[in-house]
Amino acid sequence: MARREEILGAALQCFHELGYEGTTVADIKARAKVSTGSLYHHFTSKEQLFAELYLDSIRETQATSLRALRRAKSSEQGVRALVASYLRWVHREPEKAAFLLTMRRAEFMEEVEEELEAMNQELRTTLAEWIDQHVRTGELPLARTDLLMALLVGPSEDFARRWLRGRTTTSLREAAELLGEAAWNALRALAKHSEP
Amino acid sequence: MARREEILGAALQCFHELGYEGTTVADIKARAKVSTGSLYHHFTSKEQLFAELYLDSIRETQATSLRALRRAKSSEQGVRALVASYLRWVHREPEKAAFLLTMRRAEFMEEVEEELEAMNQELRTTLAEWIDQHVRTGELPLARTDLLMALLVGPSEDFARRWLRGRTTTSLREAAELLGEAAWNALRALAKHSEP
Amino acid sequence: MARREEILGAALQCFHELGYEGTTVADIKARAKVSTGSLYHHFTSKEQLFAELYLDSIRETQATSLRALRRAKSSEQGVRALVASYLRWVHREPEKAAFLLTMRRAEFMEEVEEELEAMNQELRTTLAEWIDQHVRTGELPLARTDLLMALLVGPSEDFARRWLRGRTTTSLREAAELLGEAAWNALRALAKHSEP
């Protein structure tokens, strides 16, 4: 039990710092202070270890987003909550956040593609429903998902990247507040443009 | 001459698709249809090849940004121009854009760190001067560079990522227009918040 | 007790199918449905397990041959009995037969070399005495043990190999009859050649 967690933690850091190809099984062993055999007793391969971390991280952020979305009573609340909950998760799990933000999804992940797809599907569906609901009232823009997502997600992710690299002065709390408001304004404005 | 360019092109694609550690010299050789000896005749190492591409790409985006900034007569024009020129560059050089967007800067890059630093310095200085100039008039927010950059750059980069993966329906032209406007509004609003 | 036998049985099959180096302790564990600890409780090493099987199998064939030889009243009966008893044993213990027929005797077997040597010695002595006895009467060839053995043993072993692979149509019983006769004729003819 403990060993498994130690290995996962070590791997998370290594993958984040050095990338998938860049981290050596030896790196992970060293950081986790585990023998080769022990590592392979708990995980069948470097790939599998990576996949487990990747899925876990994705699962977490998505759960966070979904929870935020479901609680929201209005579209404004929803937008602000998405931004805020994401940045709170970054604060809580900086390593996983950094991991997801830097990691390219490798081809071999196709093995767990199913679960990934299912997870993405759930998020997308919920998001789509939620958007639809507010598009009908004219509060959110019509059929511009790409721009909508860029405005909703882009600034938070960019800020998170800077924060994780220690290149920020503003706190995450404050950023959440201000970026949430900015997102809401941007989406409202976009909605206006999309009117007939 | 031609050989050199072919190799650079092949390497750019490989690095983008497979990452630095993920691409082997053999991959590059195969794509460029070049023999080992020939490749090493033109470039001294895989690292050097990577560094050259990295510097070139950075140089290009930065030049693009600087030009946009220098031409701008007002802060609004400046903001819109930054967004638009970036997306135009992405359109012109999708491979280099994808390369920069996905590539982690490796440690060994420290060898060319000097040049990189110089380039960054120039951009940062110009940007800072430009911001200062407009901060004084109250048009741009005070001392919140992190949020400012997130709002200025985040959406465009996020959109570029989606576009490069073929996940967009909106054209880059239109996106430039709308994201430029959104950025300008966001920054103006941020400036209000920063007032006393 | 039962456990021990299960392990031996599983190991026999594994060694036969995969060879000594080719079978892993994990293979044996899986086939015998036994845990690592349990397996090592019963046997001290993979080598020992192999040696036990090897010795058992050799002991069995040799006992079979010796019995056949001792019962024979004439040289013809002896030759036919050797062939028949060998093929009967193959029928009774196909796995052990296959094991011996495919297995290369590893160097580490030198540890049990003594017992092996003793066993071989007994067989050789008995065989030599028996041959001598019939060489004196001119029924068996003189001083051509190599050819004699080839004619006596070669066809039966070749047929056994084919039978074990399921590549035969003739039954073992019939084969015993016909190959026994063939061996006897061949040896008699060889004896003629060896006459002055």
Add this chain to the structure above:
Amino acid sequence: MARREEILGAALQCFHELGYEGTTVADIKARAKVSTGSLYHHFTSKEQLFAELYLDSIRETQATSLRALRRAKSSEQGVRALVASYLRWVHREPEKAAFLLTMRRAEFMEEVEEELEAMNQELRTTLAEWIDQHVRTGELPLARTDLLMALLVGPSEDFARRWLRGRTTTSLREAAELLGEAAWNALRALAKHSEP
């Protein structure tokens, strides 16, 4: 060129002495005095190296048998020629002979299965035609291929095994003569039994 042959030779000996799983790539490297890289420059894997040797050896023996068979003017000549040509090949290529005689055909060989199958097909067809031809005259036994092969091949192979291990006193030439005659007699006798 030279390098390639050296590696093949070294591998042949290693595989024969230690078995497929038993020989280490390091063993081969050491014997051939070649670096890892060089070995893998010429062969893509240990498997491939093995397969090449296996196919080569099979090709050789089969070619030998086919030539012998085609030249034969009578069934007696054919039988004697098969035995003699096989033993001559053993004399000429003791290493390859030993290799084939001890080597189990691994599962992974399925990759070259096609060529193997084609080769076996040719031999089998030619042999079948040849047998048929002489079965019609009553010189060879009817529909007892398994026994026929055992009597034809068994003694020669057994003798070859002994000769290769240095356990013989009779020369291969003499053995060929006597085993050829024995085979011919055995087959003729078998034919009698098969008569109506």
Add this chain to the structure above:
DNA sequence: TATGAATGAGTCTTCATTCAT
């Protein structure tokens, strides 16, 4: 007796780079 976690030496293979032609 049984279990399964832990160990680390050893195996196959990859890959950047050098060198002779």
Add this chain to the structure above:
DNA sequence: TATGAATGAAGACTCATTCAT
């Protein structure tokens, strides 16, 4: 300039065996 053979350090993974419970 071009070619491809040669090199060897380093990487992922396997496996027999030991040990704590």
